Amino acid sequence: MRKFGIAVLALILITSFARAQRTLDKVAAVVGGSIILQSDIDATYAQYQYSGESVPLSYKGQILRNLITQKLLSQQAIIDSIIVKDDEVDNEVDRRMRTMIGRAGGIDKLEAALNRSVLQYKDELRPDTKEQLVARHMQEKITEKVNITPQDVKRFFEAIPKDSLPTYNKEVEVGEIVINPVLSKDEKEEYRQKLEALRVRIKGGTDFGQMAHIYSQDQLSALEGGDLGFQDRNGLVKEFTAMAFKLKAGDISPVFETEYGFHILQVIERRGEQVHVRHILITPAITQASLERAKAKADSIYTLITAKTGSKIDFSTAASLLSDDKETKFNGGMMLNAEDVQTRSTHIPTDKLDPQVALVVDSMKVGGISKPVLISAADGKKSYKVLYLKSVTDAHQANLAQDFPKLKEYANNDKINRTVSQWFEKKRKENFIRIDPEYQNYPQLKNWSNTNPQQTNP
Numbered sequence: 001m002r003k004f005g006i007a008v009l010a011l012i013l014i015t016s017f018a019r020a021q022r023t024l025d026k027v028a029a030v031v032g033g034s035i036i037l038q039s040d041i042d043a044t045y046a047q048y049q050y051s052g053e054s055v056p057l058s059y060k061g062q063i064l065r066n067l068i069t070q071k072l073l074s075q076q077a078i079i080d081s082i083i084v085k086d087d088e089v090d091n092e093v094d095r096r097m098r099t100m101i102g103r104a105g106g107i108d109k110l111e112a113a114l115n116r117s118v119l120q121y122k123d124e125l126r127p128d129t130k131e132q133l134v135a136r137h138m139q140e141k142i143t144e145k146v147n148i149t150p151q152d153v154k155r156f157f158e159a160i161p162k163d164s165l166p167t168y169n170k171e172v173e174v175g176e177i178v179i180n181p182v183l184s185k186d187e188k189e190e191y192r193q194k195l196e197a198l199r200v201r202i203k204g205g206t207d208f209g210q211m212a213h214i215y216s217q218d219q220l221s222a223l224e225g226g227d228l229g230f231q232d233r234n235g236l237v238k239e240f241t242a243m244a245f246k247l248k249a250g251d252i253s254p255v256f257e258t259e260y261g262f263h264i265l266q267v268i269e270r271r272g273e274q275v276h277v278r279h280i281l282i283t284p285a286i287t288q289a290s291l292e293r294a295k296a297k298a299d300s301i302y303t304l305i306t307a308k309t310g311s312k313i314d315f316s317t318a319a320s321l322l323s324d325d326k327e328t329k330f331n332g333g334m335m336l337n338a339e340d341v342q343t344r345s346t347h348i349p350t351d352k353l354d355p356q357v358a359l360v361v362d363s364m365k366v367g368g369i370s371k372p373v374l375i376s377a378a379d380g381k382k383s384y385k386v387l388y389l390k391s392v393t394d395a396h397q398a399n400l401a402q403d404f405p406k407l408k409e410y411a412n413n414d415k416i417n418r419t420v421s422q423w424f425e426k427k428r429k430e431n432f433i434r435i436d437p438e439y440q441n442y443p444q445l446k447n448w449s450n451t452n453p454q455q456t457n458p
Contacts, residue, residue, distance in 0.1 A: 030432070032433075217283045360373055370388075
């Protein structure tokens with residue numbers, strides 16, 4: 001088994017053992033009417049260990065403090081009528097499961113490590129996931145009025161000791177025009193026919209869920225017989241939405257196409273502007289001929305951009321008109337720093353670039369445009385990219401002139417953290433918190449035990 005698979009297996013065995021021992025568990029803390037078990041701490045500690053982080057045993061004190069704060073937030077959320085919908089919980093559980101499936105090397109390997117089905121494990125994750133989401137929304141409410149001014153940023157920066165100023169790595173601004181391979185109607189036909197054959201079998205009485213489980217290439221929904229749960233009009237791509245809201249309960253759609261491939265769907269139930277559906281997805285495989293057509297198109301775009309005379313167009317215009325990447329085409333083709341989404345920064349540390357892109361950019365001059373290069377994504381999809389190097393910023397110590405957006409984010413986070421800390425300090429005094437003696441001496445939990453909460457006026 002791969003390294004990831006071993007890590008996931010070890011984590012799951014520890015987590016499963018901890019869950020199995022709940023009835024014999026020691027209570028590590030009581031927060032109001034809720035308890036935190038030793039197994040909760042052990043399971044979280046195991047997750048840190050097997051995600052590759054080096055954490056000492058003393059970190060269990062921080063874990064318990066985090067769990068206590070989560071309880072305080074979720075209890076206040078009940079008072080403040082903060083509700084997390086089941087759809088949001090399901091989406092978060094699905095996101096986590098996709099990560100685990102990827103790390104384990106596939107659904108089969110994950111289920112072997114779990115010693116139970118993914119569906120069973122998802123059910124086990126839901127209660128803890130829901131509490132975490134409720135706590136997250138409560139914290140967002142606490143900090144919703146926090147704002148930061150340029151003067152706040154300046155004061156924050158000037159308060160940092162000069163010898164403690166951060167150093168930023170080399171950064172680049174990179175634009176891309178992405179050309180995805182597109183199959184011809186003839187190349188896609190065998191996949192459409194395959195799905196049409198499944199549709200005929202289902203219309204003849206074969207169980208839809210069974211066919212989805214066996215044949216659908218939407219792996220996560222296939223586990224549940226293709227079931228996508230209730231969706232509104234904003235939760236689905238437009239072709240899927242049009243088909244789902246056109247049919248009546250029990251109807252099976254004809255084969256139709258979206259950007260993901262060919263689908264058939266069945267409407268299970270309608271509730272106003274929500275529809276409960278299940279589907280089967282068949283995704284056509286890219287052909288060598290389609291890759292060659294994509295390269296030819298990318299070559300023609302490169303020629304158009306780099307032309308000396310005639311019908312030359314600039315990179316930004318070409319990206320907005322011709323690129324297939326929905327994330328960058330409306331930004332003049334410029335890539336965004338995935339770790340700086342709040343400011344939508346286009347400055348990306350070179351060590352955070354896709355290594356394939358970084359290799360090309362490293363040999364380019366500022367203002368240069370690369371010939372089309374074939375790039376393979378993590379999910380195996382391939383595309384041709386024309387790259388543009390807009391700027392290079394060398395490694396440097398932080399300063400207001402160059403790094404104001406980053407410093408603004410740091411200052412904002414600092415203000416948010418102080419606001420949250422003040423809220424917790426107040427709630428810690430108002431709520432019953434009993435901590436097991438084993439944990440009371442941890443520095444992270446100093447003064448957190450409170451068996452005589454203060455009475456406050458409403």
